[in-house]
Amino acid sequence: MKKFESKKRHVLPGDFITTAPLRLQGNVVLEGKRVIATSIGLSDVSADSVRVIPLTGVYLPKIDDLVIGTIQYIFGNSWFADINSCYQGMLLGQDVFGRGSYPTTSEMKERLDNGDIIYAKIANSDRQREPLISIADQSLGKIDSGELVKISPTKIPRLIGKHGSMIQSIEASTNATITVGQNGLIVVSCDETNGLLKALAAIRMVDEQAHLVNLTDKVKKMLESNGV
Amino acid sequence: MGGREANVVLLDENGIRSDGRKVNETRKVTIKAGVLKNASGSAYIEFGGNKILAGVFGPRDVHPKHMSNPDTGILRVRYHMEPFSVGERKKPAPSRREIEISKVIKEALEPAVMLEKFPRTAVDVYLEILQADGGTRCAALDAASVALADAGIPMRDLVCACASGKAADTLILDVNNEEDQAGQADMPIGYMPNLGKITLLQLDGVLTADEYKKCIELGLEGCKQVYEIQKNALREKYFSSGDKD
Numbered sequence A: 001m002k003k004f005e006s007k008k009r010h011v012l013p014g015d016f017i018t019t020a021p022l023r024l025q026g027n028v029v030l031e032g033k034r035v036i037a038t039s040i041g042l043s044d045v046s047a048d049s050v051r052v053i054p055l056t057g058v059y060l061p062k063i064d065d066l067v068i069g070t071i072q073y074i075f076g077n078s079w080f081a082d083i084n085s086c087y088q089g090m091l092l093g094q095d096v097f098g099r100g101s102y103p104t105t106s107e108m109k110e111r112l113d114n115g116d117i118i119y120a121k122i123a124n125s126d127r128q129r130e131p132l133i134s135i136a137d138q139s140l141g142k143i144d145s146g147e148l149v150k151i152s153p154t155k156i157p158r159l160i161g162k163h164g165s166m167i168q169s170i171e172a173s174t175n176a177t178i179t180v181g182q183n184g185l186i187v188v189s190c191d192e193t194n195g196l197l198k199a200l201a202a203i204r205m206v207d208e209q210a211h212l213v214n215l216t217d218k219v220k221k222m223l224e225s226n227g228v
Numbered sequence B: 001m002g003g004r005e006a007n008v009v010l011l012d013e014n015g016i017r018s019d020g021r022k023v024n025e026t027r028k029v030t031i032k033a034g035v036l037k038n039a040s041g042s043a044y045i046e047f048g049g050n051k052i053l054a055g056v057f058g059p060r061d062v063h064p065k066h067m068s069n070p071d072t073g074i075l076r077v078r079y080h081m082e083p084f085s086v087g088e089r090k091k092p093a094p095s096r097r098e099i100e101i102s103k104v105i106k107e108a109l110e111p112a113v114m115l116e117k118f119p120r121t122a123v124d125v126y127l128e129i130l131q132a133d134g135g136t137r138c139a140a141l142d143a144a145s146v147a148l149a150d151a152g153i154p155m156r157d158l159v160c161a162c163a164s165g166k167a168a169d170t171l172i173l174d175v176n177n178e179e180d181q182a183g184q185a186d187m188p189i190g191y192m193p194n195l196g197k198i199t200l201l202q203l204d205g206v207l208t209a210d211e212y213k214k215c216i217e218l219g220l221e222g223c224k225q226v227y228e229i230q231k232n233a234l235r236e237k238y239f240s241s242g243d244k245d
Helices: A093-097 A105-111 A153-160 A162-174 A193-209 A215-224 B096-109 B136-150 B177-182 B209-238
Strands: A009-011 A016-018 A028-031 A034-037 A041-045 A049-054 A066-075 A078-082 A088-092 A117-124 A132-134 A141-143 A147-150 A177-180 A185-189 B029-033 B041-047 B050-061 B074-081 B121-131 B160-167 B170-173 B185-192 B197-201
Touching (some): A028 A049, A066 A088, A088 A117, A162 A177, A193 A215, B074 B136, B096 B136, B096 B197, B136 B160, B136 B185, B160 B177, B170 B209, B197 B209
Parallel strands (some): A088 A132
Antiparallel strands (some): A009 A041, A028 A034, A066 A078, A117 A132, A117 A141, A147 A185, B160 B170
């Protein structure tokens, strides 16, 4: 018998979700005819697919994700960056210096040194290698200033909000520029200290309360109040 | 482990055990998830007199590299007893018993965790026994499951564990230290309730075939009780306000 559940439900690993023959999207597994959750999160059953939105877990690089990374070291013709995942991001020297180039280590160090923070795109992610990242686009590259914040990567979709609504409302009311990485790292820059502190507090709030109702209202209320 | 008390009455004429429990009653179990800020996931369990801390790190890089698997992540477990966890100081170096228990717990968790999405990485589980009072491997396994779920490691089910056994010719649930020392059998069991599969099964003692079947059934009842406590510990951390988004 088909069980169709449209309401989101809290689930734990091993919890039964449905027996309907749906496409398995993420954090679910089929045991016989039963769809079982494999993560702590919210089950999401739609007309043709089922998934669990996780509330905890490490960031797994996906192609085209925008991430914030910190250069760790240079090896061969590539930089290796910490992208807050179990894998390191590999940035080829050719991505920065052009195809067919063979930059020396000191030339590379001059462009991006250990400890530099970059905004990059996941260019390729397969199972056999470290993920390839790229800073070739206009909006990508080294980030010179701002506060670096780390939150759980599972909370990033909530921070961005539907069509960017949550992040835009934080930026609008604090005059801050917020660069969000899908890997849970965020850079906030603002000329006014008050705006900066408010933006950081709003991000903290989303990290702690992403699974609760009325978060948008709570954040709005906090941003409108005078104190932090 | 610990001194042996002479003349402990394991089961009196009313069917009450040395610590006041009935034969099918477990000791008090409390579990708290997310107690270590530096670990990817963690849990603290008190199972009767046992106090155990579980910390999970990963998925993360494997060193040495030759231990990594190109197709899937690997699980590494370290069960370690603190020198002050037992009555007579335990030397900090890993004993043969600790190595065995580390292996057994790893094999009990492997059917549950799904590490195919993390090739070339390792998930490290550290189980530190702060106070031991019989049944530490089961309690440690209970804490490890909660810590793995807290870390966001994909799992088919939580693994719950409880030991059953025999003392004073009677099958009992959740063997404590005295019953382990002076009893006739001790059977730790690890179980995945939603899938109905046993992942850890050991027997130290002698049971008849019939007693063995009944002992397993009794142990599984205990496991299911602990399962609810594990789930509540995770619910308390993640869903505590009760509101859904």
